[in-house]
Amino acid sequence: MKYCAFLRGVNVKGTNMKMADVCQVFKEAGMQDVSSVLASGNIVFSSDKNAGELRIILEKAMSDHFSYEAFLFIKSQEETQVFWDSIPFEKNNDLHIYAFVGNPGVENVLMTEFEAASKAENEKALIIKDIFYWQVPKGNTLDSSFGKVLGKKSLKDQFTSRNINTFEKILKKMN
Structure with a gap:
């Protein structure tokens, strides 16, 4: 496999x-x-x-x-194909879209953290098929309130994130 x-x-x-x-x-x-x-x-x-x-x-x-x-x-x-097929946001050159790969249930932890964070204009998050997706303006990823949460030591073994374009490249390599 x-x-x-x-x-x-x-x-x-x-x-x-x-x-x-x-x-x-x-x-x-x-x-x-x-x-x-x-x-x-x-x-x-x-x-x-x-x-x-x-x-x-x-x-x-x-x-x-x-x-x-x-x-x-x-x-x-x-x-991996599901991550690519389930992207809930429209592509936009001014925005990054990330999908989070992690332990079962981490999407709910991430959504709770996202809902508590202050947000930039056009910053959104959705859970689709148990996958957490985050849209953020380019240049704001690390500076955003939610972006800072992602570095929490308590979450380091729970997930990792990738820009959705990375999933496209991975799937091309798998095929």
């Missing part, structure tokens, strides 16, 4: 790694057809194991190799 591993916290805040090295760790952990998409920690691969087994194996392999606490989220090709 084809999967994508979405790594959390890669190439930000001092956790730097080359995607070629990450791909090698995946290969050494028994994954096949391994390749990366962008430098933000998206690894496409094949395996006969289920997503739960893969997460345990790959988090340990990444943590051991890179000497950091690795968090990653595994989605099948079909699950």
Whole structure:
């Protein structure tokens, strides 16, 4: 089965790694057809194991190799397609749209945080098919009230986010 591993916290805040090295760790952990998409920690691969087994194996392999606490989220090709097919917002050159990959139920935690945050004009969030989507004006991602919530240490093992354009690139690589 084809999967994508979405790594959390890669190439930000001092956790730097080359995607070629990450791909090698995946290969050494028994994954096949391994390749990366962008430098933000998206690894496409094949395996006969289920997503739960893969997460345990790959988090340990990444943590051991890179000497950091690795968090990653595994989605099948079909699950990854749902992220792209369910985008609730119209594309707009002035706005970023993010989808959040995470543990079951994290979309509700994120929505609670979003509802409590102050918002910029055109900043919106929706949950579609248990996926949290966030639209934010370009240039406001890290400065927004909700953007600051995303860095909370208490949430670091719960989710990661990607610009929706990344899902398009991942799906092209999977196909």
